[in-house]
Amino acid sequence: MTTDMIITLTILAIAAVLFMIGKIRSDLIAVSSMVLLVVFDILTPNEALSGFSNSVVVMMIGLFVVGGGIFQTGLAKMVSSKILQVSGKSELKLLVTIILVTSVVGFFVSNTGTVAVMLPIVVSLAMNADMNASRLLMPLAFASSISGLMTLIGTPANLVVSEALETAGYGKLGFFSVTPVGTIALVTGTLLMIPLSKLLVKEGRERSGMKHNTKRRSLKELARQYQIAQNLYRLQALEDSPILRKPLANLNITGRYQVSVVEIRRKTQKSPFFKTINQEVAGPATWIQSGDILYVFGAFEQVERFAAECGLQLLDTQATEKLDEGRIRDMLFHEIGIAEVLLTPDSKLIDKQVKHSNFREKFNVNILGIRRGSSYILQNLKDERIRFGDALLVQGTWDNLDKLAQEQEHVVVVGQPLQEAAKVTLDHKAPIAAGILLLMVIMMVFDLLPSVIAVLIAAILMIVTGCLRSMEAAYNSVNWESIVLIGGMIPMSLAIEKTGAAALLSEGLVQGLGQYGPLALLAGLYLAASIVTLFISNTAAAVLFAPIALSAAVQIGVSPYPFMIAVAAASSFCFASPFSTPPNALVMSAGRYTFSDYLKVGLPLQILLGVVMVLVMPLIYPF
Known part of the structure; x- marks a missing residue:
């Protein structure tokens, strides 16, 4: 030797x-x-x-x-x-x-x-x-x-x-x-x-x-506590609606009708291999187009009046909660999520009205409700003053919720938004993932390309078609x-x-x-x-x-x-x-x-x- x-x-x-x-x-x-x-x-x-x-x-x-x-x-x-x-x-x-x-x-x-x-x-x-x-x-x-x-x-x-x-x-x-x-x-x-x-x-x-954290509330539990299902309605913008092609900031919908437009879904003309419905958090600069589906939060009577006066078709007549995972009454958590926010003792938001909190302008998130003690405030939020000890339910894209979580001077986000997002499966992408998987197997079985190239093509397709939320999600999966x-x-x-x-x-x-x-x-x-x-x-x-x-x-x-x-x-x-x-x-x-x-x-x-x-x-x- x-x-x-x-x-x-x-x-x-x-x-x-x-x-x-x-x-x-x-x-x-x-x-x-x-x-x-x-x-x-x-x-x-x-x-x-x-x-x-x-x-x-x-x-x-x-x-x-x-x-x-x-x-x-x-x-x-x-x-x-x-x-x-x-x-x-x-x-x-x-x-x-x-x-x-x-x-x-x-x-x-x-x-x-x-x-x-x-x-x-x-x-x-x-x-x-x-x-x-x-x-x-x-x-x-x-x-x-x-x-x-x-x-x-x-x-x-x-x-x-x-x-x-x-x-x-x-x-x-x-x-x-x-x-x-x-x-x-x-x-x-x-x-x-x-x-x-x-x-x-x-x-x-x-x-x-894995073990489940029994203390942390799931998205379904959080939404149920704040009664999202009972106060969320879908309206479709008609062609003759007077609010088309105008930014929400100019419409004063909250002030006139005491309802909040929290999300807009719009059909896109992208390839069938990509998503065909675009989810967008409603912000001050958001414009409404014909055919858009508006997700509106508020009392039914106010939502009904808003629809009648603004040329919108009310798609929901009552609130029925669906218990599918990742979905609360058609409110999908694929790209847009919810989180509970607490105030720090020296927060500048204490005693400010919701409309002056600048959550939308600064973080591009909406306040959907306030939990004060054992009661929940869901109506006329814009004039409500935020008190120390309040818990705010906010809604936005998962990335924006994560950015809010980094803001530790005035607020504390309960939980970790990106981890919560990872728990929500993108069910509408499952057929695409199955197709990519089948393509990879075919390439490997018939030796159309070297196996390593076939796998890399499949990995790239998983990312660009949205089967994985981001490149960070791809890196985290390795x-x-x-x-x-x-x-x-x-x-x-x-x-x-x-x-x-x-x-x-x-x-x-x-x-x-x-x-x-x-x-x-x-x-x-x-x-x-x-x-x-x-x-x-x-x-x-x-x-x-x-x-x-x-x-x-x-x-x-x-x-x-x-x-x-x-x-x-x-x-x-x-x-x-x-x-x-x-x-x-x-x-x-x-x-x-x-x-x-x-x-x-x-x-x-x-x-x-x-x-x-x-x-x-x-x-x-x-x-």
Whole structure:
């Protein structure tokens, strides 16, 4: 063994121990390992940083964004609700259903893409079923890896061994050549994951990965307390209305009718792929156009008089509250929200009339009501004086509410507006998100573009079509710890190959076991590939072991097919490490897993599945 090889294996061993202890963040361990490889002159700086430009890392970032769009539009919740209808809330049925659905998707899509599609759905499913998502997410990742052996295109390792066979003159594998062994692996893996997944549910680990704050009121509760539904009406501007094309500031609607125009919705002529209804907070400079829908807050009698005198059609005749999530009687919280505001003791707003508070002018938000003690003031607000201790219900875009929250000299906003906005699903965007997801899958299945480009296109479309509220929402949807973990560990696999450690291990096992017959050699090859795949990518492991397996089979005079397919299987079935495959890393944060979780569940699964594969491989592909 060379000095470089010893240093590399030592760094790897120390990193593995730190991962298992779990006291230091995994991304910090990965970056430190990467830096040490440069310090000891094993890798150049460019080689060490190559992990962050690796297509797998870039694709993972895009997949997180796509997953964020699936979540934000409520598409994940819709699909999970359908699955719940089929399987009910039985944990066993849900687990098996998820594994089967994941496997079907994995027939045609890469394991990374499969997890990206299923991850938000499974998390939403766990929340709806009130169960621990940690029991479902790791089996999801493992099922996606197993399903890769169902078809030729399921994983790059299959393509590597097929190309090696064709180059050697044996003919490449057919599309379903690996399906028999993949089916056995799927059945075996499912049966093993059912008991093993119970080890993932820990005492104290929050159900569904989250706890609800019982003290903070939801948007529905806040709107109900201030009786928004009972005082909100919709009016449509007719063509002959005298208030068209005039700024609201000049109309004095509040003074004349004691009602407030709080929101205007206007149809736009944009592409069908973009939103067709524009929500706008009504401000002093807002102009009304023919066909606009005005959301008016006030007493019904005053609203009716306002409509009659101003050429508006009253669309609501009574207040009926709808309890759909994110919607209070057609008042959508997609782009416009509400929040409660308290005054600071030295606020200059104390004892000022609402009309002189300048909330609209300064923050572009409307005051909808005042809570004073146990009573609510909702009518004739403009002349009401604001007192210390009052709580004001304000309405505006989520961004403007967040800006108001930064104004801490005079007011304090209860809660965090941007976090509240993130909870509101953009249900009207769900069909768009589904279309983008379908487009991504089609591009990947038919290889129309490289997978990483297909994913980036889908991520960009999620942002520009409004499936994610903003670029900030896109950045927030990425789990950067997982990205840095994979990016930092990829150079380690390069160092293992560069120093010859991987080749030394594989060749030693083959030479030592070849004399004991084809089954022993097959087991040795499978074990070696399985071990090496813990530290390098499955594609790199397949590239490394394919020529070794082919040469070993020829030397002892047996068919190379069981050996080659064993290499593909061993390279794909890597479960004992979070950084060994992108699917394992993708679910790590959402499932709140530690390195030891992968060891106690993934290692037994990897060993037991390996034993089954070695035993059945010669039966399906005889020596």
